[in-house]
Amino acid sequence: MKSKRKINAPNGTLKCGAMMLIALQVFAAMPQSAYAQNSEPHTTTPIKHVIVIIGENRTFDHVFATYTPREGETVSNLLSKGIIRANGKPGPNYALSAQFSALDSTTAGSGTYTNSPQSKSIYGVLPAVLAGGPEAPTVAGPAPFTTLKVAKLADHGLAKAYDRFLLTGATGIPAGQIDTRISNATYLREGVYQLSGPKMPYDAYTNSPVHRFFQMWQQTDCNADYATFDNPSGCQNDLFPWVEVSVGTGSNGNPQPSNFDDTTTGEGATSMGFYNMAQGDAPYFKELADKYTISDNFHQSVMGGTGANHIMFGFGDAIFYTNPHGVAVRPPTNQIENPNPQTSTNDYYDQDGYSGGSYVNCGDISQPGVPAVTNYLQSLQRPIKTNCVKGDYYLVNNYNPGYNGDGTLASQLSPYTIPPTSQKSIGDDLVAHHVPFKYFGEDWDLYVTDPTESNTFDEYCNICNPFQYQTQFMGTQAARQQYIADTTELYEDIDTGNLPPVSIVKPSGFNDGHPASSKLDLFEGFTKKIIDQVKANPKLWDNTAIFITEDEGGGYYDSGYIQPVDFFGDGTRIPLIVVSKYSEGGHVSHEYGDHVSLMKFIEKNWDLPTISSRSRDNLPNPIQRESNPYVPTNSPAIGDLMDDFSFSHNR
Numbered sequence: 001m002k003s004k005r006k007i008n009a010p011n012g013t014l015k016c017g018a019m020m021l022i023a024l025q026v027f028a029a030m031p032q033s034a035y036a037q038n039s040e041p042h043t044t045t046p047i048k049h050v051i052v053i054i055g056e057n058r059t060f061d062h063v064f065a066t067y068t069p070r071e072g073e074t075v076s077n078l079l080s081k082g083i084i085r086a087n088g089k090p091g092p093n094y095a096l097s098a099q100f101s102a103l104d105s106t107t108a109g110s111g112t113y114t115n116s117p118q119s120k121s122i123y124g125v126l127p128a129v130l131a132g133g134p135e136a137p138t139v140a141g142p143a144p145f146t147t148l149k150v151a152k153l154a155d156h157g158l159a160k161a162y163d164r165f166l167l168t169g170a171t172g173i174p175a176g177q178i179d180t181r182i183s184n185a186t187y188l189r190e191g192v193y194q195l196s197g198p199k200m201p202y203d204a205y206t207n208s209p210v211h212r213f214f215q216m217w218q219q220t221d222c223n224a225d226y227a228t229f230d231n232p233s234g235c236q237n238d239l240f241p242w243v244e245v246s247v248g249t250g251s252n253g254n255p256q257p258s259n260f261d262d263t264t265t266g267e268g269a270t271s272m273g274f275y276n277m278a279q280g281d282a283p284y285f286k287e288l289a290d291k292y293t294i295s296d297n298f299h300q301s302v303m304g305g306t307g308a309n310h311i312m313f314g315f316g317d318a319i320f321y322t323n324p325h326g327v328a329v330r331p332p333t334n335q336i337e338n339p340n341p342q343t344s345t346n347d348y349y350d351q352d353g354y355s356g357g358s359y360v361n362c363g364d365i366s367q368p369g370v371p372a373v374t375n376y377l378q379s380l381q382r383p384i385k386t387n388c389v390k391g392d393y394y395l396v397n398n399y400n401p402g403y404n405g406d407g408t409l410a411s412q413l414s415p416y417t418i419p420p421t422s423q424k425s426i427g428d429d430l431v432a433h434h435v436p437f438k439y440f441g442e443d444w445d446l447y448v449t450d451p452t453e454s455n456t457f458d459e460y461c462n463i464c465n466p467f468q469y470q471t472q473f474m475g476t477q478a479a480r481q482q483y484i485a486d487t488t489e490l491y492e493d494i495d496t497g498n499l500p501p502v503s504i505v506k507p508s509g510f511n512d513g514h515p516a517s518s519k520l521d522l523f524e525g526f527t528k529k530i531i532d533q534v535k536a537n538p539k540l541w542d543n544t545a546i547f548i549t550e551d552e553g554g555g556y557y558d559s560g561y562i563q564p565v566d567f568f569g570d571g572t573r574i575p576l577i578v579v580s581k582y583s584e585g586g587h588v589s590h591e592y593g594d595h596v597s598l599m600k601f602i603e604k605n606w607d608l609p610t611i612s613s614r615s616r617d618n619l620p621n622p623i624q625r626e627s628n629p630y631v632p633t634n635s636p637a638i639g640d641l642m643d644d645f646s647f648s649h650n651r
Contacts (some may be wrong), residue, residue: 015279018061019561024191024509030646032356035163036101041433041435041436041606042606042607043605043606043607044604044605044606045582045605045642045645045647046543046582046647047372047499047543047580047582047605047645048501048543048544048546049499049501049503049540049543049544049545050501050502050503050544050545050547050601050602050605051499051505051532051534051544051545052408052502052503052504052505052546052547052598053505053506053507053526053527053530053547053548054464054504054505054506054549054550054551055507055512055513055523055526055527055548055550056306056512056513056514056518056523056550056552057208057513057514057515057550057551057552057553057554057555057556058513058515058520058550058553058554058556058574058575059550059553059554059556059557059572059574060077060296060298060529060558060559060560060562060572060573060574060575061077061078061192061274061287061556061558061559061573061575062273062274062275062352062495062553062554062556062557063274063275063277063282063520063558064277064282064285064289064294064296065077065078065084065088065096065192065274065276066078066079066086066276066278066279067086067286067289068278068564069289069586069588070290070586073587074590075296075587076297076559076560076590076630077296077559077589078091078097078192078274078559079091079278081093081559082094082096083097083191083192083275084192084194086278087276087278087279087415088194088276088278088279090189090272094192096191096192096559097188097190097191097192097272097557098122098123098191098238098626099122099123099126099190099191099238099240099241099242099269099272099557100120100122100123100238100239100242101120101121101123101242101495102117102119102239102242102246102596103119103120103346104117104246104341104347104462111340111341111343112340112368112371112372112580113214113339113341113369113372114218114284114367114372115185115214115217115218115221115222115372115373116218116222116372117221117225117239120238120239122190123190123223124190125188125189125190125195125243126188126189126190126241126268126269126272127184127241127244127263127268127269127271128178128185128186128268129178129179129182129185129186129188129193129265129268129270129273130175130176130178130207130263130264130266130267130268131173131174131175131176131178131179131479132171132176132205132207132208132267132314132429132515132516133169133170133171133174133206133208133216133265133515133516133517134169134170134205134207135171135172135173135174135429136170136172136542137167138169138456141154141284141457142456142457142459142509142510142517143155143510143517143518144166144167144168144169144170144205145166146409147167147473148163148164148166148167148169150227151166151167152456153161154456154457154510155457155510155511156487156488157442157507157508157510157511157525157529158511158522158525158529159525159529159532160525161525162521162524162525162526162529163521164318165203165521165522166510169201169203169204169205169519170205170428171205172297173586175207175266176263176266176425179200179206179207179268180199181197181199181200181204182195182197182199182200182273183198183199184237184626188269188272191272192272192273192274192557193233193274194273194274194275194276195273195274195275195442196275196276196279196281202275202281202282202521203519203521204624205515205516205519206273206374206515207266207268207270207515207516208242208267208515208516208517208554208555209240209244209267209270209515209554209555209556210244210247210248210249210265210271211304211305211306211552211553211554211555212249212250212304212305212352212397213302213303213305213308213360213396213397213568214303214304214349214352214369214396215243215304215555216243216304216555216572217249217268217303217372217373217557217569218239218242218243218347219237219240219243219271220236220237220239220303220571220572221235221236221238221239221264221560222234222236222376222562222564223235223236223263224379224380225374225399225580227632228401230628230631231561231631232380232381232382232561232631232635233380233561233562233564235382235561235562237559237562238573238632240269240271240272240392240555240556240557241268241269241271242347243265243347244265244267244270244271244349244555245262245263245264245265245267245269245438246265247265247269247347247348247352247528248267248350248352249265249353249354249356250349250352250356250357251342251348251349251350251352251356252353252355253334253350253351253353253356253503254355255342256342256345258347260345260348269554270421270515270555271556271557272383272556272557274556274557274606275520275555282520282521282524283524284454284527284528285380285524285548285577288531288548288577288579289586290586291586291642292577292578292579292580292583292585292586292587293578293583293584293585293586293587293589294576294577294578294587294588294589295573295576295578295588295589295590295593295641295644296560296588296589296590296593297561297590297591297592297593298549298573298575298576298593298597299560299562299568299569299570299571299572299573299574299592299593299594299595299628300550300551300553300566300569300570300571300572300574300594300595301313301568301570301571301595301596301616302318302396302550302568302569302570302571302596303396303568303570303571304397305397305398305552306398306463306464306551306552307395307397307398307399307463307464308395308396308397308398308459308550308568309551309571310389310463310464310465310553311395311469312568312569312596313466313467313551313595313596313598313599314427314466314467314614315423315424315425315611315615316425316426316428316599316610316611316615316616316617317387317423317614317615317616318394318395318396318568319394319395319421319423319469320359320392320393320394320395321335321390321392321393321395321418321419322360322419322602323419324419326421326422328391328392328393330361330609331359331393332415332590334351334356335357335358335359335415335416336351336357336358336359336360336361336362336368336393337351337352337354337357337358337359337396338350338351338352338357338368338369339352339357339368339369340368340369350368351368352397353395354398355416357397358395358396358397358398358399358416359393359394359395359396360393360394360396361384361388361390361392361393362374362388362567363386363388363391363392364390364391364401370567372549372568373386374386374567376564377564377566377567380564380633380634384636385566385569385633386566386570387566387567387614388567389428394560395567398463399416399417399463399470400413400414400416400417400418400462400463401417401418401462401463401465401468402417402419402421402468402469402474402490403417403420403468403469403471403472403474404448404451405444405448405449405460405462405468405480405484406448406449406460407474407475407476410451410462413451413452414501416470420469420470420471420474420475421470421471421481421569422471422472422613423464423468424611425468425472425611426599426602426603427439427465427466427470427473427483428472429603429608429609429611430502430608433606434606435501435502435606435608436482436500436501436502437485437500437501437502437503437504438482438483438484438489438490438500438502438503438504438506439467439483439485439488439504439506440485440486440487440503440506441456441460441461441464441465441484441485441487441506441508442460442486442507442508442511442526443457443459443460443486443508444460444484444485444486445488445622446458446486447460447462459508459510460508460509461506461508461509461512464506465484465506467483467484468484473552479578485611487505487507490503490530491533494530494533494534494537494540494635495537497537497539497540499540499544501606502602502606505530507523507526510522511523511526512526513550514554515554521551527548531546531579534546540570541581542581544580544581545578545580545583545645546578546580547577547578547579547581547601547641548575548576548577548578548579549574549575549595549598550574550575551574551595552571552572552574553571553572553573553574556572557572558573560572560573560630561630561631563592563631563632563636563637564635564636565594565619565636566636569594570594575591576643578643578644578645582646583644583645583646585646587644589641589643590624590629590630591624591629591641591643592622592624592630592631592637592638592639593638593639593641594616594638595640596615596619596638597640598641598651599617599640600617600638600639600640600641601610601613601640601641601642603617604640604642605649616638619637619638620637621637621638621639621640622635622638622639623635623637
């Protein structure tokens with residue numbers, strides 16, 4: 001939702017002159033040819049163009065729960081595990097999805113955060129599912145709209161026949177009330193349930209589960225004591241609704257409301273819902289899966305939400321709070337995470353929220369929340385390093401990037417803004433090695449003149465653009481114009497054959513598929529428009545790979561294996577669809593990967609170095625056992641996605 005992407009607040013200024021000067025001097029020192037549009041840089045594969053399309057907030061099981069691949073292929077999902085049947089009803093192994101309530105309070109322990117509470121009780125009945133999203137259409141936005149005329153004025157990013165979905169799907173139920181569209185919403189069993197049904201069409205807006213950093217560490221309930229040969233991380237994925245109802249999206253430092261109960265956070269057991277492809281849900285993504293390649297072992301790279309995961313995708317690393325000279329310093333106290341439970345509460349965090357704690361000094365074991373995660377990582381059979389520098393306060397949740405679209409400082413509009421950084425990203429390596437790239441953000445042109453999103457048609461996602469955090473790409477108008485554009489330019493570049501080798505594409509809030517503020521069918525329509533356009537240009541289609549994924553799982557349940565890579569993640573599985581003439585055949589890849597795998601593919605395809613000595617693209621490719629390909633035996637390891645292609649022949 002927009003309120004979680006950009007937080008407007010009273011004026012506050014921040015100057016970053018020294019850091020900006022250094023970064024701009026680095027760019028100025030590059031040879032002019034670094035910016036030249038070399039039409040075809042050398043590649044190690046037939047792929048000359050990569051398009052990465054990133055949607056919002058869906059896990060693999062949430063979308064592909066009942067997907068059945070072609071003969072000869074296997075998939076790991078709710079259906080294949082016997083958790084559900086093809087009709088969405090509970091299967092013989094339904095108990096594998098069972099969820100628990102837990103106790104993590106100052107009245108029953110040390111009063112410190114734990115990622116794996118030991119006092120757990122299985123739910124007899126899940127907390128009631130609550131509604132969220134637009135109750136009724138609006139005349140001028142946000143979506144859904146009352147007329148197609150206004151909808152087409154507001155949005156230009158959908159394939160033909162998908163515009164009508166901008167008019168439909170309103171809930172008809174006030175947010176936070178029982179979602180009566182879901183069968184037995186107040187009396188659901190202890191595990192997963194099908195979202196779609198007689199009163200809940202696939203096209204409907206639904207509520208959005210909590211998806212923040214320390215919350216997701218608890219939702220996944222990772223504990224070395226639970227580790228097995230096939231699940232060496234010990235992640236149980238069994239506390240999703242409990243986290244929703246005990247803390248939700250955080251307190252922003254405020255005390256727990258009086259009369260707090262399972263409805264106060266406005267979610268209930270939203271996290272346990274799934275769509276049913278076997279009954280026609282997500283039809284376009286099923287069509288792509290049947291024809292091309294998907295992964296059932298691809299993950300969000302950071303526990304939690306949108307901003308940190310887009311940052312990890314762009315940097316292969318987390319970024320941290322600095323002073324105007326680029327030196328790591330301590331942020332304001334009310335912006336530092338403290339997930340310790342407030343006195344006499346069960347897991348209601350002391351300081352956490354979109355207008356509260358979002359930084360963590362994870363290199364300091366004395367800091368709130370840090371001991372639980374660090375001790376877990378170090379207690380594994382293969383201990384995992386945190387990759388945290390003591391004294392660096394890393395951003396693990398959503399804050400504004402350092403710059404507005406016009407290059408001014410975002411801190412002038414909101415204090416919940418991470419200062420500009422000159423830390424290297426994949427963009428720096430592409431520029432330095434003469435590989436043209438561009439970030440295409442839908443509604444960018446409108447946002448440049450409307451940074452506070454006062455225009456209801458302005459649904460640009462500022463926290464989704466990793467290069468908007470960087471002085472290198474935001475410090476001059478020339479750099480902004482060269483490396484960041486609206487999706488209208490993407491469509492022109494595809495039609496004219498001027499597409500850069502690397503294109504990163506982000507839909508607007510209308511079309512990104514984010515629960516509550518968008519719908520999965522709108523993300524399907526956004527994706528289809530791009531794929532259809534590329535395929536209509538035979539020369540471009542001949543050498544293009546299109547990767548479709550999500551930024552994170554959105555707090556939805558998933559049954560897949562999670563590999564701990566460092567303090568920040570990985571998190572739950574998310575969909576990955578690979579569309580190319582070289583990925584045809586309905587293949588399902590089981591190689592372990594996360595967002596940084598996309599970076600590794602780009603680096604390998606254009607023979608680029610890793611971003612830094614500490615970035616995740618240094619991790620090796622996984623070594624897999626045939627008996628269980630989902631668990632790397634050389635953990636931590638993430639793939640480079642080359643396994644998704646057959647360059648000698650089409651599958």
